[in-house]
Amino acid sequence: MLEAQLESYTQLREDMSRRDRSLREKVMSLEEAASFVQDGMKVGIGGSTMSRTPMAMIWEVIRQRRKNLSVSRCIISTDGDLLFGSGASNHIITSWFAQGILWGLSKVMRYHVETQGKRFEEWSHMAVGMRYRAGGMGVPFLPTRAMLGSDVMTQRPEAKQIDCPYTGEKLLLIPALNPDVALIHVQRCDAYGNAQMDGLQFMDIDLALAAKSVILTTERIVSNDQIRRAPDHTKIPFFCVDAVVEVPYGSAPHECYGLYEPMMKHMEAYVSQVNSDPINGMKEYLDKYFYSPKSWNEYLSLIGMEELLEASQRGRSIYND
Amino acid sequence: MTEAHNYTAAEILAVLSARQLRDGQVVFAGIGTPLLAATLAQRTRCPALTILFEGGVVGAFVEPGKLPPSTNDQRCTKRANMVLGSADVLLLLQRGYVDVGFMGGAQIDQFGNLNSSFIGDPAKPKTRLPGTGGGNDISSLTNMIVAMKHEKRRFVEKVDFITSPGFIRGGNTRAESGLPTGGMFRVITELAVFGFDDKTRRMKVLALNPGVSREEVQDNTGFELHFDEKIEVTAPPTEHELQTLRMLDPERLFTA
Structure with a gap:
């Protein structure tokens, strides 16, 4: 299991297409809303x-x-x-x-x-922000320059260090x-x-x-x-x-x-x-x-x-x- | 500190930290002494200091007596120039808009690496600490001032865990790790002011605080300290600095 809990893009799109996104009232009680969890x-x-x-x-x-x-x-x-x-x-x-x-x-x-x-x-x-942002953008990761060189990075094999294909610099890919x-x-x-x-x-x-x-x-x-x-x-x-x-x-x-x-x-x-x-x-x-x-x-x-x-x-x- | 002073250890820490800031700079400040010291600088020598908080605040102007309990509370925004999302304010660091980052520290080593994650082996920690927050982002992406309490257990040869990188293992290792910019600039404690050697990147004493001896600093440090060739003695806090500080934090939230 990929610990980053990445979803396939196809699955994300299928889930989205099944979601009722119509303009409708959705007011309910706390008890009712909890059923979404x-x-x-x-x-x-x-x-x-x-x-x-x-x-x-x-x-x-x-x-x-x-x-x-x-x-x-x-x-x-x-x-x-x-x-x-x-x-x-x-x-x-x-x-x-x-x-x-x-x-x-x-x-x-x-x-x-x-x-x-x-x-x-x-x-x-x-990095938490980049995880949500990548998720919201519909891409599997975003590159950052933080966490490199630290043990926060070594504890997170889900984040992948790469050499930038444009510049050759080290970058860290933060999964969605x-x-x-x-x-x-x-x-x-x-x-x-x-x-x-x-x-x-x-x-x-x-x-x-x-x-x-x-x-x-x-x-x-x-x-x-x-x-x-x-x-x-x-x-x-x-x-x-x-x-x-x-x-x-x-x-x-x-x-x-x-x-x-x-x-x-x-x-x-x-x-x-x-x-x-x-x-x-x-x-x-x-x-x-x-x-x-x-x-x-x-x-x-x-x-x-x-x-x-x-x-x-x-x-x-x-x-x- | 053996002599009697008209200020506490926390107060001299805030005052000396504030003196490290320059007017016109953009500073990213953490909670506690950094927030207080940046605000002190803003209300004394640096009226054009721009203070950022990780909660998303640009150009903070914290109200005296209403210090926020974290950098994510509404009080941080009062009379600020702008509020952003927290990822976006952190991204300003990555783009390079920030001159200096300013944080507290729980444990630091001779290369200025900070640990706020684990005491002991991370796989089986003796103590799980709260973690990085924005500390890793700030220290990865800009020049750092760290204000912290001076204790032997906090000043160690090698931190158990690098949460917020300083110069990693010294020399060029920071740049080689993928962090070509930033790094530790100053460490301020109630005993002394520290910088880092340009080549080895080891911590060295730049100035001793009033009434503090070399031996006292060394005795409270868990690694061998280097002393700058021309060691200075810091000027004690002025009445104006102390009065302003006490006006900002009358409840002594961050200067107890």
Whole structure:
């Protein structure tokens, strides 16, 4: 098996031709949308670090007890902990994996990688971007000049070093990544899935284009007329999108640009709980915040009104002069 | 440092790092001391410094007291010139738009290679570290300033794993590996300022920080240090530098 998980171009095109790309409404619940994520799939996660994490969708996927997911994200944070800790994933492809720079190493990641045989497949940040971009371009690789000479490269035989046929220089070919499903959270979209993102886009456009299906969670569903008033803000076209779910505070306790910053009290409590005991601390966290709540709203109320309001005040202040 | 100073180790690290930047440069800064020091330079000597962050920010102008918890948070964008996708801002390095990369380091060796991936054998690591992030891209593609804590276990003869390449095994090995440009320019610690020999590419001490002896630097370093012929003593942080630094980071997020 080619570890780079490359797909044949013919297969990618066949999958695409079978996909319903018509202009149709695709609004559904988190529970319904989770059916796009099946055991063993390659799942791409949008946003980066603590920003625009599709946490509500990850929460639902973990609640539905998915297994053996191969997850990729440009930089992964507590969502990576939760995917390993819940048993939903045994393989994470990323450039950086910890809870956040403020908290040092993730003991959850360390426990699962050092003692449980789970895989943290490391690429440079730009290389993750080139994997999605090649996937979105419909080509098997893109050449780069990063990673050469490093042990990050020697750990990744999937990346091929070549002599450039034009110049003779050494280049590294970064293989495409076409996730089976991408989970992306945005500020707003319409019922068709035309998605508008504010602020940092990270790698979400390439990820959406590369993936074989996209579940979009959104803070607000707006009318198509509203989308059409500012088409330059639309970053993902509807025909990439297979499901639309309206989930206010869908990145909590992480940030969603212009709406709320990370909920730092919750994050700090989480980090201290799971890092002091990566097995039981994680189990207790998942029981309380993931498995017990009846709804996403109930999860939010566990985080607490005060914390949500405070994060919202900081989040909205980005637009203050 | 044996003498009493009116600044902490983290503060002199930020101040001396900031002094390495020149007005008009384009700097790609990592989180922590690099972000803080680049912002300090911008608010003191280098008003025309252009700061990039891997989250996709071009021309950052971080607000005092609102330092971002990572370079991928909304705070990085406040009053910036532009936001790009993160792959695109990293590609600016490859095209050559960036004068200097500026990062922290967990472990460094005599050729300036940085390790932030594994302690011990990667196949059976004693400790799995968080990994490269943009560090490998930055250090592969531009000239580097590294700001880090000076400890014997962090300054090793040979890193366990090259996450972010310096001069690889010295001499021409960096260029021969396919990295014809960039490389380590300066390493800044609370004890000294280091450069690299033009030929051997080994680390050497350029300047000692106030009150620090050669022996103290050597004792805290896990390999034999070379000293430049004309060793200087760095000027201590000025009141203006310290005041500006404390105004930028009143909660001491990155200067504790």
